[in-house]
Amino acid sequence: MDLPGERQCLPGPHPGPPAGRGQHLRTPRCRQGDCMNAHVPVNHQTAMDQLLSAMAAQGIEPGEPLKADGKLERFHVQGDRKGSLNGWACIHMDAQPAGQFGCKKRHGEHKFSWRAAGITKPMTPAERKAQQAEWDRKKAEKAEAERKRHADAAVRANDIWAEATPASDDHPYLKRKGVKAHGLRVGKWEFTNEETGDVFMLTDNALLVPIADKKRQVQSLQALFPGKILGKGEGARDKDFLKHGAKLGLFHAIGRPQPVDGRPVYVIVEGYATGASIHEATGHLVLVAFDTSNLLPVAEAIREAKPEAIIVLAADNDQWTTKPVANPGVHFATRAAAAVGGLLAIPPFAADAEGQPTDFNDLVEHAGRKAVTSVFDAVLAAGEVLRSELECVVEPDDGVVDDAPPFEGEQAIEPVGTVTELLTYDEIIEAIVAAPNEKAIRDLAETIKAQPLEVTELARVMDAYRNAFLMLTGTSLTKAEAKKALTTKHKAKRQAVSDLPEWLDGWVYLTKWECFYHVETGRAMSRAAFDAAHTRFVPPTEEGTQPAASNEALNFYMIETAERTMYLPSAGARFEFERLPIINSFSDTMLPPADDEISEAGAKAIEIIQNHLKMILGGREEQIQLFTDWLAFQVQHIGEKVRYAPLIKGIEGDGKTLIKDILAAAIGGRNIRTAGPAELASQFNGYAEGAAVVMLEEIRMVGHNRHDVLNAVKPLITNDTAPIVRKGRDGYEIINVTNYIAVTNFADAIPINDNDRRWWVIFTPWSAKAEMAVRIGRPLADYFCELHDAIRNNAPAIRRWLLNWKISDQFNPNGHAPHTEERDIMIGASKSEEDDALRELVERGGIGFNSDVVFVPKLLEAYNALLPSHEAIKGQSLSNPLRKLGLVKWKRMRWNGESQNVWLRSPVGATELSVRAMLDKTRLGEALIEDDDTPF
Template sequence: MWENHDDVLAQVQSLGLRVDSLQVNSAKPVRCYVEGGGREKRGWYWLTDFRLPRQAGGEGLYIVGSFGYWQGNDHNKYKVKLNRKGPALTDADKKAIAERHRENARRAKAEREAEIKRAARRAANAWRHYTPEGTSDYLERKRVGAHGVRFAPNGSGTIAIPAMDAPGRVFCLQVIRGKNRGGKLEKQYWPKGAEIAGKWFQIGSPTAGGICLVVEGFATGATLHEATGLPVAVAFAANNLQPVAVELRRAYRGARILVCADDDYIQKCRACKQPTLVDSTVCEHCDEPHGQVNPGITAARAAAVAVSGAWVAPTFPGDRERKKLTDFNDLYHFPDGGLASVRVQVEEAIQRAGWQSVAGGATGAGNPQRGAGGRRAAQSVMSVDDAVERFLPLDDGTGKFVFDTWTRKIAHKDQMLALLPADSKLADVKRHPTWIHRGAYYLDEVGFDPSGKDAAVRLNTWKGWAMEPKQGNCETILAMLEYLCSAEENSQEVYDWLICWMAYPLQNPGAKMSSAVIMHGPQGTGKSAVFQALAQIYGDYSTVLNQRGLEDKFNQDWVESKLFLLAEEVVTRQEMWHIKNELKELVTGDWVRVRPMHMTAYRQRNQINIAYLSNEGQPLPIENDDRRHLVVWTPPQLKEEWYDELWLEIENGGVPALYNYLLNVNLEGWHPKKRPPMTQSKRDLIQLSKPSEDRFLDEWTAGELDHPIGPCGSKHLYTAYQRWCRANGVRFPRESNQFLGRLKKLNGWSSAPKYIYEDLHYAGSPRKQRMVIPPPEVLEKARKAKPADETLQVWLTDCFFAFQRSLEEPGPD
């Protein structure tokens, strides 16, 4: 039935997807098993058919579409290669196929959103039918309380734990059944198709600026809450720790996130499949690299970095004897462990992070913090006098906002009113003499001014640096940075410039660099570790940005009062072009627009300095005349011992030591507009970023194509460009009007009607023909300039037909 069924089946099978036949025109992607992928259906394909011309004439039915396999959050997508020998696809065919792909994607997105909504409705309905009282084998075994979970009404011992968002909407249930199936406890996420990413179960109540613990499992979370009194978010799985931490930080402004990791210290060796300790890179059974990491600690560390938080894993007071003892509930049950050990280890982690916490569940929101001015104790009720002293009215035309002098932030008027005594009203505030006579401030007089030099800022949200510089050892961090620059020919110049770029904003708070850093290269080289250390120095004035954050219409969490932005894999190849100008404006623009949720948008002076990190060969586009970016391609990763030493240094005071080092860098002759040095990596990235028409013209005028260099017919040149695009895998060539329009804008090029003869006999009257004529310097170099003894018409005619003949030879396809 399909002309290319066997070929497509072979492509799908070659990727490791276990399929014997194909389902075509399915309503949604088809899931399948993958070789070595375990019992989960990680593979997928989504195919449709399309009528296309055959070589022998007529039309045939061909399969088009895509396939891949899920690995974490990556769907590893591959498009079906259409191996046809028929006539070339027309532009209409290509557009129709592309539209089919887009329609499938739209339909899949809509179906997934509808599936999530249906699952959420079912989960919420089931949750309402569970009861708040009951017994559970699981809770008894773990020796923890229910803390808000519910019980099956039939008394079976089954409990349900809802996965919710910040407003408390239920999206999914984790169902933990009583003992059955051979005495095993069974866990299940219900219903099928539910969304759990970025959703959590809350034990206790987080607060803005307070400490919140994030854990994988419910028993771990209940243990930690009972031991410390702190609020806990249960993320259900290691790969959900970071999404949950990010959502918590978004929902509870300034919340300090401590991720409490599972210590998955034993994993199966990928070579021999035997369980082995992962603290060494070599399997203890087969002496081969085991290829594993500690997933619990790896996920916790990444989550903590994403929200400028901290992480801690349990330390067991004795030999675990290779048993599956990994979390804080296991520490609770461990000999010589207990709740006291749990509490002590968490409190030590909080102290290492420089946060304050008190017994009984206080979050530290009201305790003094490091930095300028300290912090006053939080209040549940304030007198009208105290509230008037604390809050300042803002004149923005609405009367809805005030300035909180304690937190140094814009606040909604309702936040002030919520603190007043029960019998007080807004009218009591407005009648207060201080409120009347002190006056108000305009919204644009509120600003973030670390330098203290902006006369327009009367209410400054800057609170000083959180970190204190300390004498110490940061040699490994600096050595790693030097190694990351070592692949460039001018590596010493690059390293010296980069050190100054990092040091200047720390020595001059609020300084805006007119440049950004792009560091890309192989995975695991250490670039994230170095720049995340820099982000820790900035504390709350830095943020780690991802693609979702960049495209979110509400940007307050990563724009307001920020000085350093670490963008890790923000821009993928498919997405980079449409946000190119936004990124450019972030690097050099004087202002950024802050758009909070439920508040009026306002602008703030742009003081954000940006470093982009990527494992891609082309992380984002660079223009030919770019002066904004330092581009560095990192060398391969070093031996494991290097990175062990790096992490140990970071964990043992390396970051405050790096801060101290950067504060003492000699910046004589350096300034914020200092242009970054040119690197070979930047030249390569510029070349990769060129549009297809520019790269074609470069190759043509360099003599790398089988077409003569010189004047030619515009249609002939566009035909040559189309062939070049097919040969070089350019998926979306420019249309002819765009191609010629771009050509005419290039210096010295022209595309205009000229008079040429009908043939090489030069007989008859010349006719008009639109010709493309390269610049004089190109013609001179190619020795194609018009000879002095020839007329213009004869010369153009010769060139026209010479180029036409080159197209008659077999093309690049």
């Protein structure tokens, strides 16, 4: 077995400890590959001397005694700046002294493993179990102490926050940075001398930034000072954190999420000034994480809460900083972006830029806000998502030795060694705990490799093995090394595993589309893409070959499979359609939160929105009530059909498309999408699934195929099911839950007729922007700025307003579209005398044609006879009028001695025999007109 840290004999004596640090240890030379002092017991002082010697060899000399109590401790290294704590260690001084140490200043993230040279008398299983219990007790005490410190700090933070006053934009720190106060306060800030315990007032003009959780509860505070008043000399700084305050996974939020392609955007930054600069330039929500170590926890918290979100990590470009890693701002932001599938935004600065600028606040100072906007526009447009598969950004774990894993089983057993029989999970754990020496723990790996462990059991076994391996060898195994040592491809057929590894969490396989689908994020991957992303997590076989992740997922773990996905808000996460298993692409997490009560600011925003709707609808109370009913129905009954669609005709730039933003605020950006003229005219209609509402933008059905387009949209508006055709896929049927709203600038947008019941046509009351400005009574730029802010910053209030709206009895989602005068105008704009004549002719019927079937030569003959004063038309000229009447071109066939095209009302299932019978009946109909007494 290839495990790191095989014992090696050094050719000379080991280095002694630094002068003045304990008794010098004279270590004999090694010979014959065996250490002569291998069985010389060592006491703790001797072990400490060896540890200090090993540290000195790496240039690390602690400035104070080490505790070596098994916990992470940070210490001052001699020669470093006073007050700095660059060194760290985590040392167990028990029967097998061992641990790790390092120095961020000298060695960055590198860890040095250490183990005392002598080996004491092996602990019995009972002693190991007692030691485990002691570790568990200390771990629980440590966690409880930290929880209490955080809780006490939160109380202090809220007291300070309550006594503070709202900050103005003229605070010296804000003026220096050129940003505004977003949710900040000004108050007192005290400083405690750790050595004396004295407390003194540092300033009464501290700018307080709340450090809050997802519920906006303040847990701690950051203080920003007018100048560098804390500390002295080079170590002076202009900011401080509340002592013992929590920070991990907490943040300060600026603004509210803005949708891009229907998905909310979250920008995560290190510092307040950087975040304020980005928000003021782009309008996007910004979360201030306060430092690089908190970027990943905040990003993970957002991804968990908002799986559909676009997460942008806005890095500090620390290109002039090389330690602990090169460009730490970009390094840790990249790491966080890769972990959550986020985007990365980096402020562009030349390597020789004056003043060594680093962040987006500096970019505003150097190039203005437009430079920041350009960076984010480019990042969001490119959508270059970073994935955690990028090896270059994987960061080593913190320099801490893991606590020993829980001891499983009640009764200790003798060391197992290299047994080949099958063992229970408890027996494997006990064997690991009882391993007396390095050889035993290495040999035990072969035994574990032969065991058919489930995934959760294997994870615990790996943790226990890594801990024992460190204690017995002084070498730390990575998880990947432990997995390679302890697993292999079993030759026997393996069973389905109920508990999946982390890399498979949330993935199912869709058989119809032959792809993997993540149920939380909605991400789909082909088998090739899935293998590229996940195969590295799969252990190699005993023969050294690398199994594909897709094969492991389907054949070993036997992950859940389904036919495909479907958007159905009324159903659960899984359901059946046509007796096939379906994954619901809708989840409640896609819905935004709603205010419990509408605040004064929220009420003002709703008033602004209502006034805009009132203007769009021409001030007509009945239309205003019904349209607000329609909006509220989308919120209160998401996923239920309204069998007609509002069609709003206005002028360019009048704000009619903002209805989409109002709906996005109320039902969530992932539940609404848009479709344009190109998509409507396409043979593919993927836009018709996966959303509660689709806005048809700039709709105008013109040209030779305009009736084809209209006929394709009609069933999407009214029918309970709909056929979906996507490029590269076979067609399929869905439960049709999508509602539609259309906007246009043209009076002849759609070629509807008097029989139409699907379109609720509304014209805005102005014909030009100048007229609109006069009506509003102020500059349009100011008006729309206020309207945008009302929608953008008050989504929870908008949702609550529409949830509480009482839908009137006049609103009938299953009825016909409300009749308006504008509908008659649009009908008049889209029909002609010839169309009227043709419709009357077809409805009356004749030999070779009626409202269900048309044999073109016969209809053409009757049509030209009906309008002799008009120029005779040819067969192809009837195509558009026939489409307008809802007929579909079927095929060419021979009837009545001629071979010509036939058009049908319903071509589904039609055959030449059935169509010939329909045409023959048109002859009979003509005879019946001549003789009413003929029975039939």
